[in-house]
Structures are given as structure tokens and as C-alpha cells.
Amino acid sequence: MTRVGLARCPSYATGAVEAAVRQAVESSGGLPMAPGDRVLLKVNALRAALPERGVSTHPEVVRAMIRLVRDAGGVPWVGDSSGGATGGRARTRAALEATGIEAVTREEQAILVNLDAGGIVEVESQCGLVDRIRVARAVLEADLVVSMAKLKTHGLTLMTGAIKNMLGVVPGLGKTGFHRIAPKPSDFAALLVEVFRVSRARYGLMDAVEAMEGMGPSLGTLKPARLILGSQDCVALDAVCCSIMGLRPGRVHTSVIAAGRGLGVNDLDHIDTPGADLSEVRRCVGPFRLPPTGFLERVPERLGRLVVSLVESRLEVDEARCRQCGMCEASCPAGAMHRHGRGIAIDPGRCIKCLCCQELCPEEAVRVEPVGLWAKARRAWSRI
Numbered sequence: 001m002t003r004v005g006l007a008r009c010p011s012y013a014t015g016a017v018e019a020a021v022r023q024a025v026e027s028s029g030g031l032p033m034a035p036g037d038r039v040l041l042k043v044n045a046l047r048a049a050l051p052e053r054g055v056s057t058h059p060e061v062v063r064a065m066i067r068l069v070r071d072a073g074g075v076p077w078v079g080d081s082s083g084g085a086t087g088g089r090a091r092t093r094a095a096l097e098a099t100g101i102e103a104v105t106r107e108e109q110a111i112l113v114n115l116d117a118g119g120i121v122e123v124e125s126q127c128g129l130v131d132r133i134r135v136a137r138a139v140l141e142a143d144l145v146v147s148m149a150k151l152k153t154h155g156l157t158l159m160t161g162a163i164k165n166m167l168g169v170v171p172g173l174g175k176t177g178f179h180r181i182a183p184k185p186s187d188f189a190a191l192l193v194e195v196f197r198v199s200r201a202r203y204g205l206m207d208a209v210e211a212m213e214g215m216g217p218s219l220g221t222l223k224p225a226r227l228i229l230g231s232q233d234c235v236a237l238d239a240v241c242c243s244i245m246g247l248r249p250g251r252v253h254t255s256v257i258a259a260g261r262g263l264g265v266n267d268l269d270h271i272d273t274p275g276a277d278l279s280e281v282r283r284c285v286g287p288f289r290l291p292p293t294g295f296l297e298r299v300p301e302r303l304g305r306l307v308v309s310l311v312e313s314r315l316e317v318d319e320a321r322c323r324q325c326g327m328c329e330a331s332c333p334a335g336a337m338h339r340h341g342r343g344i345a346i347d348p349g350r351c352i353k354c355l356c357c358q359e360l361c362p363e364e365a366v367r368v369e370p371v372g373l374w375a376k377a378r379r380a381w382s383r384i
Contacts, residue, residue: 002265003028004231004240006276009209012051012060017228021064021205024230027274032202032232033144035073040113040142041065042201044150044165045080046218047360048091048098054210054222057148059100061207061228065148066108078105079113079138080168083175084331084360091327092116113138116171127194129182139169139199147201147234151208151225151241153216155291155355155368156185157192160217161241162204162234163254166196173331179354180333188354189253196234196254197263204234206241213245213288215368218359225285235264236271243268243278246287292368314368315351315358319343321365328357328366 005028009020025031033039043062049055062078069076082095092114096102105112119137139145149165157164167175182188206229214220225244231237235258242252249268250256259266268278317328322343329337329344336350337357346357358366 017060018064020228037143039074045095048094056099059104076110081115152212161238166199176333183352204237233264
């Protein structure tokens with residue numbers, strides 16, 4: 001039986017987080033490491049946002065894991081490659097600084113690893129969508145990779161967890177390029193799973209003390225789940241988190257594809273949650289409010305394709321918020337955004353609705369606006 005450790009964590013106070021992290025890791029069977037191992041804590045530093053915004057792995061969770069790894073005799077590395085770029089340069093350094101992750105890493109005397117620097121290795125792909133995947137060298141040099149995810153909803157993939165978090169091992173704009181290669185959500189999920197496979201993440205830790213619901217992964221609202229979760233099976237970890245969020249089994253493509261490829265367990269009947277009753281946790285936390293596309297979760301699977309074909313939306317830029325930093329333009333894999341007068345124009349003919357511009361905009365100026373049948377469906381859904 002696969003184990004996912006759950007621990008209550010009332011706040012981000014250092015002592016509370018450290019106790020919860022240790023409990024979750026120990027009840028899941030511990031970290032699969034030996035003394036002297038180099039352990040890469042692959043955090044979620046999506047963009048330069050303050051810790052209290054809830055966009056990234058909280059620095060106190062990072063601190064707790066650094067201490068746990070060191071106590072076990074390991075050498076802790078902390079790293080990520082953030083999303084987006086300005087002026088042709090990635091924003092990872094700014095993201096690690098703004099989120100507080102850099103400061104905590106320095107304080108704990110761990111090794112900070114910017115995955116945009118230090119070299120790239122091309123790894124053969126098995127998913128059929130690309131021949132090779134470019135991965136940061138440090139990921140393959142580590143003896144153990146830990147996916148330190150933040151529990152959030154996601155406008156494209158419904159939820160983002162331990163599997164999707166590993167997209168950050170792909171340096172620079174290679175990440176946004178995947179949206180151009182695989183604009184269909186199911187194909188994009190297959191690429192995410194392939195990145196997860198080549199990253200060799202053998203442990204997952206989920207920061208769900210303050211999770212995010214609504215328009216995640218960066219524009220949602222905080223959802224206090226008060227939990228830390230850990231597992232030696234990242235697929236099982238995501239499955240348990242999906243259940244807590246109120247998502248139906250089998251509707252999150254990354255989990256289904258990963259389980260189908262033998263990378264982990266997605267069946268709750270084969271997952272044990274020592275120290276907590278999952279149904280009780282689910283009741284206490286309550287279902288998450290999903291992103292605008294979340295109404296599809298209530299659509300029978302056999303009708304899903306028909307409904308998707310009728311869904312219409314457009315991306316809009318709030319000119320009052322926009323500062324023309326160029327992040328969206330530089331990060332758009334389809335080349336659909338360009339400066340226009342005192343604002344940003346979006347070419348609807350080029351836009352593939354990957355939502356990169358929305359989740360990476362530092363001013364939160366990009367919005368998804370439903371039109372046509374989708375707008376009517378959302379109004380009806382809100383009255384249910």
C-alpha cells in the first residue's frame with residue numbers, strides 16, 4: 001500500500017512547520033536517501049511574488065526541509081527555474097529573492113541552485129511529442145530530487161501539484177515553448193509527465209498550509225487547508241490532494257497519464273494516509289473553488305469534447321494595471337502579444353490560450369473573459 005503522510009499545520013510559524021514536515025515525512029516512510037546524498041529541493045518559485053501571496057512554496061517549508069535533509073546526513077540544494085522572461089533574460093533570480101526562498105536558503109547555509117545556470121543536458125523523450133527534453137544539469141547530478149510543490153488550482157490543468165511542479169527543471173523559456181508544441185491540454189499534460197519522469201523526483205512534499213483556489217496558479221485566492229503532505233510517490237500525493245480539493249478521480253490528465261505509464265498510484269483504494277482520515281480532512285477543508293474552466297468538471301466525460309468545442313473565451317489586458325514590462329510579450333509561445341500604443345495588444349488568431357501571460361504577469365493585469373455559451377454556463381453554474 002502506497003503511503004501519503006498528512007500532518008496538520010496551523011500556520012507558517014517556524015516551529016509549527018518544522019513539526020508538521022517531519023511528521024508528514026516520517027509517516028510516509030521517510031526520505032529515500034543515504035548520508036552524503038546531494039538532495040535537490042525543487043521548489044515552486046513561479047514568479048516574483050511575496051510569500052503571503054501564496055503563489056510559491058513558502059520559505060518556512062523550505063527551511064524545514066533543509067533542516068530535515070541535513071539531519072539525515074544529506075547535502076541540501078534548493079533550486080528552480082521560474083516562468084517568464086524580460087529583456088531576453090529569465091527571472092529566476094528575482095523570483096527566488098521575492099519569495100523569500102533565497103534568504104532562507106542562505107540563512108540555513110544550504111546551496112542555492114538557479115536552474116537557468118549551470119548547464120543543460122538533453123534527455124531522450126519517450127512521450128512521442130518531442131524527441132528530446134532539455135533539463136538543468138543539476139537535476140541529473142542530484143542523488144535525490146524532491147518536488148516541493150504548492151497546492152493550487154490551475155486554469156489549464158485544473159490543479160498543479162508534485163507532477164506539474166517539475167516543469168521547472170526545464171530552463172528558461174523552454175517551459176513556455178511546450179505550450180506551442182502541445183496546445184491541447186491532454187498533450188500538454190503528457191509533456192508534463194515526461195518532464196516528471198526524466199527529472200527522477202522520488203519524493204514529493206506539498207505545501208498546503210495556505211493553498212490557492214479559483215484562478216490559480218497565480219491569480220487565485222488563498223484557501224486555508226492547514227496541511228503538509230509527503231510521499232515517496234508523487235502521483236499518489238497528487239491523487240490525495242485532488243481528493244481533498246474535491247476533484248473527481250480521473251479528471252486530472254497528469255495523474256491519469258503518470259499512473260498509466262507506471263510512474264505511481266492514482267487509485268485512492270491503494271493509498272494509505274497514516275495519521276489522518278482522508279474523508280474527515282476532505283470535509284474540514286471543503287471543496288476548492290475551481291478556475292473558470294472548472295465547470296467542465298461537472299460535465300459527464302462522454303460530453304466533454306462537445307462542451308469544450310462550444311466554449312469561447314478571450315484574454316484581455318487591463319491597461320490601468322499594465323506597466324508594459326514586456327513579460328507577457330517575451331513569454332508568449334505563440335507570439336500573440338505585442339506592444340500597442342500605451343498598452344499590450346493580443347492577436348486572437350495567434351493566441352492558443354495557454355494562459356502563460358496571465359500566470360506570469362507581475363501586475364496581474366491579464367484576465368480570462370468568457371464569452372458566448374461559456375459566459376452563460378458560468379452564470380448558471382454560479383446559481384447551482
